[in-house]
Amino acid sequence: MSEAQELEQLRQAIDSIDRQIQELINQRACCARQVAEVKEKYAALGETVVFYRPEREAQVLRNVMARNTGPLPNESMARLFREIMSQCLALEEPLNVAFLGPEGTFTQQAAVKHFGHAVCCHSQVSIADVFREVESGAANFGVVPVENSTEGVVTHTLDSFFDSSLQVCGEVTLRIHHHLMRKDPEQPIERIYSHAQSLGQCRRWLDQHYPGIERIALSSNAEAARRASLEPGSAAIAGEVAADLYQLVVCNANIEDRPDNTTRFLIVGRQATLSSGEDKTSIMVSSRNQPGALYQVLEPFHQAGISLTRIETRPARTGTWNYAFFIDFEGHCDDESIRPVLAQLQLVAADYKWLGSYPKAVL
Numbered sequence: 007m008s009e010a011q012e013l014e015q016l017r018q019a020i021d022s023i024d025r026q027i028q029e030l031i032n033q034r035a036c037c038a039r040q041v042a043e044v045k046e047k048y049a050a051l052g053e054t055v056v057f058y059r060p061e062r063e064a065q066v067l068r069n070v071m072a073r074n075t076g077p078l079p080n081e082s083m084a085r086l087f088r089e090i091m092s093q094c095l096a097l098e099e100p101l102n103v104a105f106l107g108p109e110g111t112f113t114q115q116a117a118v119k120h121f122g123h124a125v126c127c128h129s130q131v132s133i134a135d136v137f138r139e140v141e142s143g144a145a146n147f148g149v150v151p152v153e154n155s156t157e158g159v160v161t162h163t164l165d166s167f168f169d170s171s172l173q174v175c176g177e178v179t180l181r182i183h184h185h186l187m188r189k190d191p192e193q194p195i196e197r198i199y200s201h202a203q204s205l206g207q208c209r210r211w212l213d214q215h216y217p218g219i220e221r222i223a224l225s226s227n228a229e230a231a232r233r234a235s236l237e238p239g240s241a242a243i244a245g246e247v248a249a250d251l252y253q254l255v256v257c258n259a260n261i262e263d264r265p266d267n268t269t270r271f272l273i274v275g276r277q278a279t280l281s282s283g284e285d286k287t288s289i290m291v292s293s294r295n296q297p298g299a300l301y302q303v304l305e306p307f308h309q310a311g312i313s314l315t316r317i318e319t320r321p322a323r324t325g326t327w328n329y330a331f332f333i334d335f336e337g338h339c340d341d342e343s344i345r346p347v348l349a350q351l352q353l354v355a356a357d358y359k360w361l362g363s364y365p366k367a368v369l
């Protein structure tokens with residue numbers, strides 16, 4: 007057989023498989039439509055029907071990864087199913103998602119990674135605006151950064167929970183790669199723009215390569231890229247999406263000081279999420295101002311053998327030198343093992359707020 011004949015044979019096989027895949031995807035979409043009808047049928051009169059089910063989506067993606075035999079890697083396969091589910095959900099209900107903008111931010115990438123491409127993403131200028139959009143019902147969900155593995159907590163996000171009724175209904179992590187980008191690489195660099203967090207994540211690289219050059223913190227990396235696209239003597243540190251969006255040349259790729267640089271984002275919404283089997287819970291507690299108070303807050307976790315994934319301190323709103331602790335731990339508030347712990351916490355804490363139970367990030 008010639009090369010052309012061999013290719014022709016294999017391509018016919020691919021065409022036939024594609025037809026079957028397409029047929030099956032449409033069958034799946036029909037099922038999703040029926041699921042929507044069932045949800046509508048059983049919703050109480052006047053009750054908002056909840057189409058988006060994060061716990062089920064997490065289970066579907068985990069199942070895909072668990073049964074995958076390759077040659078496609080688990081994560082690539084799960085990403086394909088992420089998109090299929092995103093399109094299926096759009097048939098049930100098109101979702102509006104508010105994210106910390108502008109266009110081209112890592113938060114936008116996180117939103118797409120979590121919900122897939124079939125949602126409508128709406129850029130917001132601040133974290134407070136993301137919360138407001140969701141609280142008012144203008145958006146179904148919001149996506150905000152909460153912590154970075156190099157630079158630590160995003161305080162604005164944590165503080166937004168003090169006065170908000172929104173719940174955490176999901177988390178998503180994104181490996182962050184920073185690039186130095188320019189409009190015209192021939193021009194000498196006079197200043198470098200980026201978000202303060204990103205300047206911090208590339209501090210050592212900048213000290214080594216551009217020690218005397220002014221670093222200017224802006225509201226976002228995408229804004230930094232936009233400015234660099236307008237000013238010939240400027241460079242920006244941002245991600246690939248921003249470079250594409252503002253047609254900048256990447257002069258130095260992956261300049262983050264730590265190769266495992268990762269940001270965690272929260273999905274906030276107005277609905278509680280059921281248990282997916284592998285969940286996390288976020289709470290906010292403040293301890294009484296007395297000896298052993300923090301110990302009392304942590305003791306129930308220790309007794310129940312529950313692993314804390316994060317603890318963060320923020321000044322509380324209740325008075326000077328009072329503190330609130332933001333605690334994330336493994337488990338769902340409905341789990342048998344978690345319920346008594348939360349009950350105990352409410353007894354010992356001066357203030358207690360449950361922020362949400364949600365599936366652990368799958369992708």
Ligand SMILES: O=C(O)C(=O)C[C@]1(C(=O)O)C=C[C@@H](O)C=C1
Pocket residue numbers: 038041042057058059060062063066090091092094095098
């Ligand atoms: O199982 C459901 O509740 C569905 O609506 C179906 C489906 C899916 O496509 O698998 C779609 C949207 C939901 O967020 C979860 C899953």
